[in-house]
Amino acid sequence: xxxxxxxxxxxxxxxxxxxxxxxxxxxxxxxxxxxxxxxxxxxxxxxxxxxxxxxxxxxxxxxxxxxxxxxxxxxxxxxxxxxxxxxxxxxxxxxxxxxxxxx
Amino acid sequence: xxxxxxxxxxxxxxxxxxxxxxxxxxxxxxxxxxxxxxxxxxxxxxxxxxxxxxxxxxxxxxxxxxxxxxxxxxxxxxxxxxxxxxxxxxxxxxxxxxxxxxxxxxxxxxxxxxxxxxxxxxxxxxxxxxxxxxxxxxxxxxxxxxxxxxxxxxxxxxxxxxxxxxxxxxxxxxxxxxxxxxxxxxxxxxxxxxxxxxxxxxxxxxxxxxxxxxxxxxxxxxxxxxxxxxxxxxxxxxxxxxxxxxxxxxxxxxxxxxxxxxxxxxxxxxxxxxxxxxxxxxxxxxxxxxxxxxxxxxxxxxxxxxxxxxxxxxxxxxxxxxxxxxxxxxxxxxxxxxxxxxxxxxxxxxxxxxxxxxxxxxxxxxxxxxxxxxxxxxxxxxxxxxxxxxxxxxxxxxxxxxxxxxxxxxxxxxxxxxxxxxxxxxxxxxxxxxxxxxxxxxxxxxxxxxxxxxxxxxxxxxxxxxxxxxxxxxxxxxxxxxxxxxxxxxxxxxxxxxxxxxxxxxxxxxxxxxxxxxxxxxxxxxxxxxxxxxxxxxxxxxxxxxxxxxxxxxxxxxxxxxxxxxxxxxxxxxxxxxxxxxxxxxxxxxxxxxxxxxx
Numbered sequence: 207x208x209x210x211x212x213x214x215x216x217x218x219x220x221x222x223x224x225x226x227x228x229x230x231x232x233x234x235x236x237x238x239x240x241x242x243x244x245x246x247x248x249x250x251x252x253x254x255x256x257x258x259x260x261x262x263x264x265x266x267x268x269x270x271x272x273x274x275x276x277x278x279x280x281x282x283x284x285x286x287x288x289x290x291x292x293x294x295x296x297x298x299x300x301x302x303x304x305x306x307x308x309x
Numbered sequence: 310x311x312x313x314x315x316x317x318x319x320x321x322x323x324x325x326x327x328x329x330x331x332x333x334x335x336x337x338x339x340x341x342x343x344x345x346x347x348x349x350x351x352x353x354x355x356x357x358x359x360x361x362x363x364x365x366x367x368x369x370x371x372x373x374x375x376x377x378x379x380x381x382x383x384x385x386x387x388x389x390x391x392x393x394x395x396x397x398x399x400x401x402x403x404x405x406x407x408x409x410x411x412x413x414x415x416x417x418x419x420x421x422x423x424x425x426x427x428x429x430x431x432x433x434x435x436x437x438x439x440x441x442x443x444x445x446x447x448x449x450x451x452x453x454x455x456x457x458x459x460x461x462x463x464x465x466x467x468x469x470x471x472x473x474x475x476x477x478x479x480x481x482x483x484x485x486x487x488x489x490x491x492x493x494x495x496x497x498x499x500x501x502x503x504x505x506x507x508x509x510x511x512x513x514x515x516x517x518x519x520x521x522x523x524x525x526x527x528x529x530x531x532x533x534x535x536x537x538x539x540x541x542x543x544x545x546x547x548x549x550x551x552x553x554x555x556x557x558x559x560x561x562x563x564x565x566x567x568x569x570x571x572x573x574x575x576x577x578x579x580x581x582x583x584x585x586x587x588x589x590x591x592x593x594x595x596x597x598x599x600x601x602x603x604x605x606x607x608x609x610x611x612x613x614x615x616x617x618x619x620x621x622x623x624x625x626x627x628x629x630x631x632x633x634x635x636x637x638x639x640x641x642x643x644x645x646x647x648x649x650x651x652x653x654x655x656x657x658x659x660x661x662x663x664x665x666x667x668x669x670x671x672x673x674x675x676x677x678x679x680x681x682x683x684x685x686x687x688x689x690x691x692x693x694x695x696x697x698x699x700x701x702x703x704x705x706x707x708x709x710x711x712x713x714x715x716x717x718x719x720x721x722x723x724x725x726x727x728x729x730x731x732x733x734x735x736x737x738x739x740x741x742x743x744x745x746x747x748x749x750x751x752x753x754x755x756x757x758x759x760x761x762x763x764x765x766x767x768x769x770x771x772x773x774x775x776x777x778x779x780x781x782x783x784x785x786x787x788x789x790x791x792x793x794x795x796x797x798x799x800x801x802x803x804x805x806x807x808x809x810x811x812x813x814x815x816x817x818x819x820x821x822x823x824x825x826x827x828x829x830x831x832x833x834x835x836x837x838x839x840x841x842x843x844x845x846x847x848x849x850x851x852x853x854x855x856x857x858x859x860x861x862x863x864x865x866x867x868x869x870x871x872x873x874x875x876x877x878x879x880x881x882x883x884x885x886x887x888x889x890x891x892x893x894x895x896x897x898x899x900x901x902x903x904x905x906x907x908x
Contacts, residue, residue, distance in 0.1 A: 221903050223573075228899060230625075236894070239462035240654060242626040245796060250820055255627070278899050285894040 222266045229258070229281050236289035238296070247291035254280070254287040314352050317368045322350045324371045341371065383842040383863040391651060391776040394422040398766035400746035402679050403429070405672035410471045412666040415659055416464030417652030419777070420457045421472075422770070425676070426648070427455030427621030428472040428568075429741045432683040435564040435598070435617030437692035437755055439740040441704055441732055449733050450598040451694060451740040452619035456572070458629050458651040458781055465623040466570035473568035473621065475677040477545065479684045484542045550577055551588035554618075555603045555611055558591070563615045565595070570623035578643075579632055589643055591618060596646040620647075633782050645726035648734060648774050649781040675749065682748040692755045694740050699761025703739070703768055707732040710772070721775065723783035731771065739767035790836055793823055797833045798842055801862060811845070812857035834860070842866055 241247050261280035265273040315334070322329055322336025327350060329336050340348035340357040348357035354364040355371075396407055396418055403425045411421035434452040441447040459465040505528055543557055547569050554574075557565045567574045578592055594601050595618025603611040632644065660666075696704060711731040714721030721728035736759075743763040744754035800817040801809070811830060818824045824833065837843045846859045861867075 224903050225899060228902070229896070232894065232896065234461050239460060240656065242460035245799065246820070248627070248630060249822075251627070255631070274900060278896055281896045281899055282893050285896065289894060 221269075222262055225262060225265075225277070225281075229284065232281075232285045233288045236285060237292045241288075241292055241295055244291075244295050247288075247295060250291045250294070251284065251287040254284040258284040314364065317364055318350055318352055321355065321364070321367045321371050325350065325355075379841065379844075379863055383840060383866055390653060391419075391780050392773040394419045394650065394773045394777075395766075395769045396422050398742075398769045399425070400742055400749065400766075402675055402749035403742075403745060405669060406472070406676035409666075409669035409672045410468055413668050414464040414467045414471065415665065416459070416468040417654055419650045419652035419773075420459060420465065420468055423455050423457050423648065423650040423774075424468050424472045424621065426738065426741060426770075427453075427457075427619075428476065428680060429683070429745045430455065430737070431473070431476055431566040431568060431619045431621055432680050433686070433741070433744060434566050434619035435562070435615070436683075436686055437694050437740070437744075438598070439736045439759070440693050440695045441736045442701070443695065448693065449737065450596070450617055451737055451744070452596075452617060453734070453737045453741075454596060454620040454647040455622070456620070456629070456647040456649045456781075457623045458626055458649065459623060459654070460626055463654045469568060469570045469621060469623050471673075472676075475680040476566070476568065476684065479681055480542070480544050483544075487542045547573055549574060551591050552603075554591045555601065555613070558595070558601070558613050558616050558618070559611050563598075563613050564617050566619045566621075568621045572622040572624035572628065574620070575622065575624065575632065575643075576628065591616065592643050592646075594618075626651075629781065642726050644782050645724075645730060647727075648738075648771075650774065650777045651781045652777075679745055679749040683744065683754065686754070694743070694755055695758045696736075696764070697758040697760050700739060700759040700764035703761070703764030704732055704736060706768060707735040707771070710768075714775070720779070724775070724778050727778050727782065728775065731775070734774070735764070735767045735771045738770055739764045742766055790833070793833045794836045794840070794842075796821065797824070797830065798837060798866070801837075801843065801860070802866065809861070810857040810859045814860070 237247075258277075258280040261273070261277040265277040267273075318334070318336070319329075322338075325336070325338055325341055325348075327336035327338030327348075334351075336350040338348060339346055340355075340359060343357060343359035345358055348355065350356075350364075350367065352364065353361070355362040355367040396404055399407060399422065403422075407418065407421040407425045410416075410424070411418045414421075430452045435450070437451050438448040439451045441449060457465060457469070542561070544561060544564065544566055546554055546557055546565055546567050549557065554565060575592075578589055580588065590601065590603075594616045598615045598617050601611075601613040601616045603613075708731075711721070711728055713719060714728055714731075715725055716722075721731075727734075739759050740763075743759045746763075747754045747756075797814065797818060801814055804813055804817060811827065811834065814834075815824070815827055815830050818830065824830050834843065834845065838845060842863055843860045846861055
């Protein structure tokens with residue numbers, strides 16, 4: 207594990223890591239716990255996820271306004287796919303929530 | 310009209326998609342036989358220009374609303390839920406630790422069992438080999454890789470942090486102790502370097518007869534000073550590239566470990582942060598304690614006689630799924646080296662607030678002392694832990710299990726690379742259970758052979774782990790029809806009562822690439838009917854637009870929802886989905902942190 211007195215390291219790969227962490231945090235914000243156990247979610251996010259990783263790779267190879275824009279769009283689509291999966295899961299897979307609200 | 314007749318009339322009318330005259334109750338619509346308008350369904354039956362059909366025959370043909378008795382309990386498609394890891398198979402020091410960390414973190418017990426096993430493995434990396442079979446010279450390192458697949462928010466991080474804490478603390482203490490000697494070590498190197506320079510000059514001038522001896526002595530002294538610990542001790546790595554991992558292995562006599570709730574080391578190795586190329590040599594060699602030689606263009610060659618790497622990792626399901634699907638990770642057998650667990654998480658069983666038990670500090674202390682004892686074992690001697698006769702029989706049992714499971718249709722058919730190492734996995738677990746128990750009891754961990762109880766416990770644990778491995782890395786190669794059946798059944802369970810027609814089900818499968826048409830769905834539905842999971846209630850009509858058949862789920866399946874309780878017939882989703890698409894998430898700050906750092 208990293209220690210506090212370890213010097214910060216900055217490299218292209220670290221930048222990619224930062225981006226990925228940011229996106230993962232946003233995915234965590236839009237998707238509730240337990241969603242990962244619902245297999246339709248993975249079908250919904252599969253393609254946007256691949257597109258995001260492809261865009262990340264291109265951006266890591268060349269940081270330009272064009273690759274940045276493409277990466278941002280792909281990241282937004284990826285997070286949006288998780289959010290949509292969460293909406294469908296909440297609508298169809300959480301009767302507990304329905305019971306709490308409908309009483 | 311009797312209520313039975315009314316019900317039958319209405320059932321036929323609905324099944325045919327007719328409209329009901331509210332005054333008379335008669336249903337009117339297109340005849341399913343001749344497709345002419347003006348057919349009606351009344352108390353007598355179905356009447357049309359083409360003829361008449363008595364009501365009871367019309368019911369049988371178009372509205373078989375009676376559910377036939379379920380012939381048998383349903384057989385659920387796809388792989389069964391993984392078995393629970395037997396916490397009672399652990400020695401007391403691990404059992405009590407697993408119990409208390411599970412209780413305070415509320416993570417699943419499977420994860421706690423795997424985590425404590427992983428921590429023991431990390432503590433003894435590179436310390437010994439286990440002799441699986443002396444007749445075959447079959448020896449393997451006792452450490453292993455443990456992977457816990459859990460999504461965020463289910464206790465994975467606090468669990469792994471708690472069981473790893475004694476190891477982190479030990480490493481920090483060791484690094485501090487070496488740091489204290491660093492000043493003298495650095496000074497010693499400088500002094501020896503200067504002495505070597507002086508000796509070299511003297512030897513060149515041949516001023517003294519012993520100049521060459523002095524030169525040799527100064528050179529030896531410098532080499533010794535440089536080899537002394539200089540405060541760089543590091544055992545734990547987290548997100549190292551393969552180059553850094555090799556450097557740490559080389560600097561630490563071939564030993565390195567990783568404890569990480571997010572498995573960054575796997576992502577890095579899989580090439581997600583570099584140029585996409587996977588670098589898996591350290592992961593494949595490190596499990597087997599094999600030698601590594603690393604040649605780099607700009608640096609000296611690195612030779613590691615025995616690379617020993619132990620891993621205790623948590624991993625998000627999506628990340629692991631991507632690795633399972635990646636050919637490189639599969640082909641190089643990296644995933645097959647792991648003891649994977651993928652626990653189920655029961656939100657209903659979750660305790661909150663004062664119901665959460667307090668930490669058993671005595672258990673934590675006992676566990677910490679045992680781990681520290683293992684970490685303090687000095688040196689890298691070639692210790693070999695042998696099997697007792699009883700344990701050796703257990704090895705034979707593991708080989709028999711492997712053979713039976715690897716047959717076509719066997720339980721290991723979809724996880725053959727992993728199952729091929731079954732005796733290896735079992736022997737390592739037996740070794741880990743043995744030595745941690747002995748460390749807890751104050752005995753020499755390596756003095757005696759592995760006892761029968763340890764191998765028996767290991768067999769129970771590895772059999773349970775195998776069921777998790779099937780779930781984690783086996784489904785990708787599982788039977789496709791079963792996979793589709795499992796998916797369709799899950800979708801069917803989400804449909805509220807009153808919306809259980811095949812057309813509704815097809816709509817619910819929207820987005821599934823393999824189920825685009827009713828024909829695709831019917832194939833899967835037929836399989837589910839065979840398994841006794843559903844009954845199709847309505848027959849399709851013989852002409853015109855056929856009404857969509859409805860279906861009924863087996864009561865055992867219908868009443869099982871994600872929260873374990875029965876669905877209410879009148880349940881209404883609490884979240885209303887707006888017909889207007891939601892705005893795209895805004896990630897305009899995606900590069901903010903990176904640009905700020907660069908500035």
